[in-house]
Amino acid sequence: MDTALLRAAYETYRAQIMLNGIDHEGKLRIDPAYYFAVSVRMFPYFHTHWCDDLDPFAEIYSIGQEFMDEVLTYVDALWVQGNPIPSFYELEDKFGRDQRSDLIRIFRYCYLNEGFSPEFYSSLLAPSAHPTEASIISLEISKHDCLLV
Numbered sequence: 001m002d003t004a005l006l007r008a009a010y011e012t013y014r015a016q017i018m019l020n021g022i023d024h025e026g027k028l029r030i031d032p033a034y035y036f037a038v039s040v041r042m043f044p045y046f047h048t049h050w051c052d053d054l055d056p057f058a059e060i061y062s063i064g065q066e067f068m069d070e071v072l073t074y075v076d077a078l079w080v081q082g083n084p085i086p087s088f089y090e091l092e093d094k095f096g097r098d099q100r101s102d103l104i105r106i107f108r109y110c111y112l113n114e115g116f117s118p119e120f121y122s123s124l125l126a127p128s129a130h131p132t133e134a135s136i137i138s139l140e141i142s143k144h145d146c147l148l149v
Contacts, residue, residue, distance in 0.1 A: 003059065010060045014038050032141040033113035040105050043068055046113050063102045071095060071106055075116075085120050087129030100131065107137045 017038045021030040028035055037044040042063035048055065058065065071091070078085060088107075092100055107124060110116060121138050124130070 006057065007060055010041075010057045013057075014041070028141065031113075033109050036112050036141060037109050042105055042109065045069075045072065045109070046115070063105060067099075067102065068106055071103065072110070075120075079116060079120055085123035087126050088124055088131065088134050089129050091124070100133075104134050104137060107134075111137050112141055 017030070017035065021028060021035050021038075023029050031047065034044055034047040037047065040063075041061055043055070043058070043061045043065040045065065045068045055065070074094075075085065075091070086094070088103070091103055095103060107121075111121060125134060125137060
């Protein structure tokens, strides 16, 4: 399928999710993590149930399945084995400083999905071991997270 047509289809899908995911009082009616993933155009790693076949939007996502899988497989293995969880800066060193915003979004998505433990996020966001903008990882979702732009 033509990339421009696929992008248009995704933006229509995204608009439907974002507009219908909030009730008339401004409260979310759907999973906050899924809503966040759609709003920032990232692969909905823990929410692939909507698509029984290959994800038709795989090439459209700003953060794709492969990078998410690489990051989450790495930290999950450390967490499950009881190894120390690296700080955000250590993960940034491993995956590249140019991946900062993607790492923030990935871990925000995980947090909103109630993945990992509070101790995990305490290690990840240890004082002086993460950039200021990474502080949003452990905040509840807000209207500022989900803008239809």
